[in-house]
Amino acid sequence: MTHALTEPVERATGEQPLLEVSGLKMHFPIKGAGILQRTVAHVKAVDGISFTLERGQSLGLVGESGCGKSTTGRLISRLYEATEGSINFEGQDITKLSRKDLMPIRREIQMIFQDPYSSLNPRHTVGTIVGTPLVTHNVVPKGKVLARVQELLEFVGLNPEHYNRYPSEFSGGQRQRIGIARALALQPKLLVADEPVSALDVSIQAQVVNLLQEVQKEFGVAFLFIAHDLSIVRYFCPEIAVMYLGRIVEIADRETLYEHPHHPYTQALLSAAPDVKQAVTGERRERIMLTGDVPSPINPPSGCSFRTRCRLAQEICAKVEPPLLQIGPRHKVACHFPGELGKAPEKPVTSRLLGVDDHGAPDPGATPVELPTGPSFGETWFDLENRTIHIA
Amino acid sequence: MSTAPFTPAPAGTSPAAPLLEISHLSVRFPTADGLVNAVTDLSYTVKAGQTLGIVGESGSGKSVSSMAVLGLHDRARTHMEGSIKLNGREILNADEHDMRRIRGREIAMIFQDALTALHPFYTIGDQISEAYRFHHNVSKQVARKRAVEMLDRVGIPQPDRRVDDYPHQFSGGMRQRAMIAMALVNDPTLLIADEPTTALDVTVQAQILDLLADLQREFGSAIILITHDLGVIAEVADDVLVMYGGRAVERGPAHEILSHPSMPYTWGLLSSIPDIDGDVDIPLVPIPGTPPSLLNPPSGCPFHPRCTYKDLVADDLCSTVLPDLLPARTPDHLRRCHIQNPDAIYNRLTELREAHQ
Numbered sequence: 001m002t003h004a005l006t007e008p009v010e011r012a013t014g015e016q017p018l019l020e021v022s023g024l025k026m027h028f029p030i031k032g033a034g035i036l037q038r039t040v041a042h043v044k045a046v047d048g049i050s051f052t053l054e055r056g057q058s059l060g061l062v063g064e065s066g067c068g069k070s071t072t073g074r075l076i077s078r079l080y081e082a083t084e085g086s087i088n089f090e091g092q093d094i095t096k097l098s099r100k101d102l103m104p105i106r107r108e109i110q111m112i113f114q115d116p117y118s119s120l121n122p123r124h125t126v127g128t129i130v131g132t133p134l135v136t137h138n139v140v141p142k143g144k145v146l147a148r149v150q151e152l153l154e155f156v157g158l159n160p161e162h163y164n165r166y167p168s169e170f171s172g173g174q175r176q177r178i179g180i181a182r183a184l185a186l187q188p189k190l191l192v193a194d195e196p197v198s199a200l201d202v203s204i205q206a207q208v209v210n211l212l213q214e215v216q217k218e219f220g221v222a223f224l225f226i227a228h229d230l231s232i233v234r235y236f237c238p239e240i241a242v243m244y245l246g247r248i249v250e251i252a253d254r255e256t257l258y259e260h261p262h263h264p265y266t267q268a269l270l271s272a273a274p275d276v277k278q279a280v281t282g283e284r285r286e287r288i289m290l291t292g293d294v295p296s297p298i299n300p301p302s303g304c305s306f307r308t309r310c311r312l313a314q315e316i317c318a319k320v321e322p323p324l325l326q327i328g329p330r331h332k333v334a335c336h337f338p339g340e341l342g343k344a345p346e347k348p349v350t351s352r353l354l355g356v357d358d359h360g361a362p363d364p365g366a367t368p369v370e371l372p373t374g375p376s377f378g379e380t381w382f383d384l385e386n387r388t389i390h391i392a
Numbered sequence: 393m394s395t396a397p398f399t400p401a402p403a404g405t406s407p408a409a410p411l412l413e414i415s416h417l418s419v420r421f422p423t424a425d426g427l428v429n430a431v432t433d434l435s436y437t438v439k440a441g442q443t444l445g446i447v448g449e450s451g452s453g454k455s456v457s458s459m460a461v462l463g464l465h466d467r468a469r470t471h472m473e474g475s476i477k478l479n480g481r482e483i484l485n486a487d488e489h490d491m492r493r494i495r496g497r498e499i500a501m502i503f504q505d506a507l508t509a510l511h512p513f514y515t516i517g518d519q520i521s522e523a524y525r526f527h528h529n530v531s532k533q534v535a536r537k538r539a540v541e542m543l544d545r546v547g548i549p550q551p552d553r554r555v556d557d558y559p560h561q562f563s564g565g566m567r568q569r570a571m572i573a574m575a576l577v578n579d580p581t582l583l584i585a586d587e588p589t590t591a592l593d594v595t596v597q598a599q600i601l602d603l604l605a606d607l608q609r610e611f612g613s614a615i616i617l618i619t620h621d622l623g624v625i626a627e628v629a630d631d632v633l634v635m636y637g638g639r640a641v642e643r644g645p646a647h648e649i650l651s652h653p654s655m656p657y658t659w660g661l662l663s664s665i666p667d668i669d670g671d672v673d674i675p676l677v678p679i680p681g682t683p684p685s686l687l688n689p690p691s692g693c694p695f696h697p698r699c700t701y702k703d704l705v706a707d708d709l710c711s712t713v714l715p716d717l718l719p720a721r722t723p724d725h726l727r728r729c730h731i732q733n734p735d736a737i738y739n740r741l742t743e744l745r746e747a748h749q
Contacts, residue, residue, distance in 0.1 A: 274597070
């Protein structure tokens with residue numbers, strides 16, 4: 001392993017993670033047509049997600065359009081105000097901070113956007129675009145802004161002499177580099193990268209991914225890497241969360257997630273991703289076809305939100321929402337029937353833990369078990385094989 | 393089905409005869425900045441029932457060349473040379489009247505963005521019926537029935553109800569299906585799909601690609617699939633054409649090209665994308681630089697300014713002489729490159745990448 005930066009960092013006990021998100025919800029109100037503009041419903045874009053991100057680490061968020069991955073990114077950069085839940089950044093809850101109190105946090109959390117065309121002001125020069133954060137946050141004396149801008153441009157692989165050019169004079173890949181230079185200007189501790197390469201040509205994508213890795217190595221920045229391209233996410237992030245309809249359905253280290261996915265949705269997603277090597281060598285995994293479309297987040301299905309498209313779904317799935325259960329040292333899954341492809345259990349593994357019978361009806365005889373539900377990975381987890389709590 | 397006045401030439405005079413044969417096609421657009429050489433000297437063939445995948449970056453000419461097949465360019469502002477033969481019949485300079493008979497009937501197109509390709513004011517059913525009635529002299533009721541049939545065939549649930557929906561009432565995947573239904577309503581012999589799944593999620597993409605393959609088996613259409621996604625090409629294409637700077641740089645059977653790519657641009661494309669089960673410690677090797685300007689294309693090989701192997705060729709040949717498209721390992725595997733021993737270099741390259749751990 002040459003890439004030390006992608007290795008999980010052993011954290012001394014007691015030290016807090018850089019970012020700890022718990023029970024985060026974003027419900028966008030839908031206003032009625034009348035004069036009163038009453039709220040008639042809510043789009044549950046993000047519906048209770050929890051995770052942690054360590055310093056200098058990368059967490060990937062994958063999922064299909066409308067699963068809430070971009071909303072999550074925008075909540076963490078505080079572009080939206082969360083409906084519920086908390087975002088602890090270095091131990092401080094930033095969900096309810098005022099504009100003024102947010103100023104120092106904004107320096108620490110920066111964002112890289114998907115579209116390199118609409119995310120740069122066409123009427124500003126590159127020097128202004130990259131220099132504005134420096135001036136706003138007063139981090140460099142006025143006379144030194146240009147020198148710092150040139151330094152940043154050079155780091156991201158652009159000609160520092162081009163600071164007085166406009167975005168229209170650059171190609172898509174170069175513009176994305178400008179966006180990266182702007183995000184780096186304040187030396188943030190966390191970069192939220194929302195589909196940073198998906199608008200670029202294939203040959204340029206690798207250039208930008210390599211640059212982002214260099215950024216991480218050089219500055220020790222943590223990344224929340226949001227993308228729909230499963231191969232790129234796997235390449236960049238040692239830990240990955242899969243989202244479906246506003247919830248995390250599975251989160252694990254990359255080896256576990258890609259080689260032993262336990263959620264039927266993760267399995268379907270992985271089997272659908274086209275891959276050159278697999279197609280050429282013929283070692284293609286069996287493709288699992290999902291039928292139908294993603295349900296509306298305005299009125300998501302009861303119980304498990306994936307049940308309407310799931311081949312394993314039973315009665316319990318409609319009645320009880322499966323908890324995000326830790327089933328390995330760094331593996332959590334939200335499913336009543338978790339298991340590797342073709343090895344799903346016949347009876348729900350969660351019923352006894354939740355105090356219900358196998359059909360999801362309340363079972364007076366069962367005693368619900370206190371499950372570790374924190375946003376991070378715990379020392380104890382549920383052993384699927386023996387159906388007991390395993391203590392590390 | 394022979395109601396169209398422009399009847400197709402008798403197909404299948406010889407079974408191996410290509411359905412579409414493009415030779416030495418050049419497309420140029422005069423602009424205020426000069427002449428844009430969008431496509432230069434491009435030749436390829438597509439056989440019935442087969443899928444040709446065209447890969448290339450933005451500006452490589454992959455879309456322009458297929459628009460030329462459909463005669464969609466403004467003739468007054470486009471210089472076109474060469475020949476485009478459909479079933480042995482020259483259509484490059486066919487007049488607009490003839491082209492309208494061919495378009496939609498013999499050659500249909502699926503676009504990337506179904507939301508802009510469908511008209512927002514008309515129902516899905518009206519749009520499919522119109523495409524059918526343009527080429528078939530039938531009543532509105534019959535055309536509507538046909539539209540419902542097609543929607544059912546592409547997997548739209550409750551087609552008799554959804555036929556009266558407007559495009560905005562469909563989800564992204566369903567709109568793409570509706571557009572495929574519209575393209576296939578006249579049983580075209582050639583389907584051009586320009587990035588048909590790029591705007592879709594992977595699970596929906598898999599559904600659409602499967603649907604296209606099913607329909608191809610059923611109707612025996614030929615498909616030209618334009619995409620930048622090599623993974624998609626690897627899964628569905630029989631043949632591959634790699635384009636760069638408006639020219640074909642490598643062409644041949646898909647399996648052969650992807651397992652033994654033999655020119656640096658194709659190597660670059662393959663090493664810029666990570667494998668879904670590859671070693672994450674193998675670094676991605678991007679292609680340096682940016683695609684060339686088509687206003688004044690580079691001299692010699694169009695790829696030489698970005699090529700990291702040009703030093704292997706003596707006398708600076710790459711920047712002065714355009715290499716021909718010549719057979720490589722097998723007679724049907726063509727490549728445009730001066731490098732002498734591409735296989736040895738590619739094997740060495742793969743070894744080096746894998747040894748980097």
